[in-house]
Amino acid sequence: MRRVTLMVVLLSICAGVAMGDRQKLAKAKRDKKDEFYTQRVDIENELRHYKEHFKDKVVLCNCDDPRESEFFKYFIENFEALGLKRLIATCYKSQDVDLFSQGDCERAICQIYEGDTNGNMTLDDNEVCVRYLEGDGDFRSPECIEILKQADIVVTNPPFSLFREYVAQLVKYDKKFLIIGNVNAITYKEFFPMIRDNKVWMGVSIHSGDRKFCVPNDYPLNAAGCGVDENGKRFIRVKGVRWWTNLDYPQRHETLPLYKKYSPDEFPKYDNYDAINIDKSSDIPYDYDGIMGVPITFLDKYCPEQFEIIDINPHFFTLVEQGLPKVKQLTLKGVGRKDPYARILIRRRK
16 A cells, blocks of 8 residues: 555645535535545445456546545555556535535536556655536536546445436446445335346445444534544444445355255245245245245345345336236235335245
8 A cells, every 4th residue: 555645635626715605505405415425444344355356447436525535545545556547536516516525615626546657655746637627527417427438447425315316327338336325225116127137236345234424514413323533523324324336256156054944834925925934034944946035135145146036025116027916015924914124035046
């Protein structure tokens, strides 16, 4: 890892900074409250599993103020170790929407870094090419789409509220990606078919619990688990966070050990669907060949060579091409209650 002095360089990025219009910023706070800065420890714990994917690649962080983004700092510090070709980061301007730069930069910027050019193992001002964008830096703008086309891999924490649009764009332009999202993305009708077809899967390092995210200084800390850390940074905790990616890694091909024997009493069938209910993924029977309804957290342990994903229920869509009936909500035979949780319908591969 190179020794870099990032903050002096990054703090000088936006010359002539100014606070945006207060009314517009207030509207931004009402409209968008899911723009959080990912902790460095979470980035390091996940990125260490993908080193072989980054050699000679162009990496784009297109939801990142480089002064605050630990993604940008991580890739600069590990540029040579990963063998990157180029690093690009784009920043949404804050005079209209206080998304990424905490109201400090009134123009959207793009930064390009191509490595330590003079070999002094320090990040120098002239090693980061900084240019203002013509537009507002929104990832959906034509200008930012042209930047996206240059990238091989996109790594960032996109707005949770725009997750559907964000992933759809990555798929449209056939990009490799490693992004943070909510576990409930499993239930999105636009997203689940990609999971079913093994076009996207969960990352390695986060499987349960909540995660701490830094927030701007004017973000309200009025929920449980919020606070200020030892470095004076404000943070909140977000539940159900997961990494989502289409970069392969060895752990996703490790089979889940199965030790339970099928018993009709322990694994009742649904009243309105030919499948048995499994309350815990660890209880999947090793000798049942039919369809099983498992919790959505099963995806943390999913091995595509071991299981086939059929459908998800109960939600407003079904995979009609599988010839399966649409089921609005599963009910358990003999129990007389509706299953209150979403279930992924799977089958063991033979």
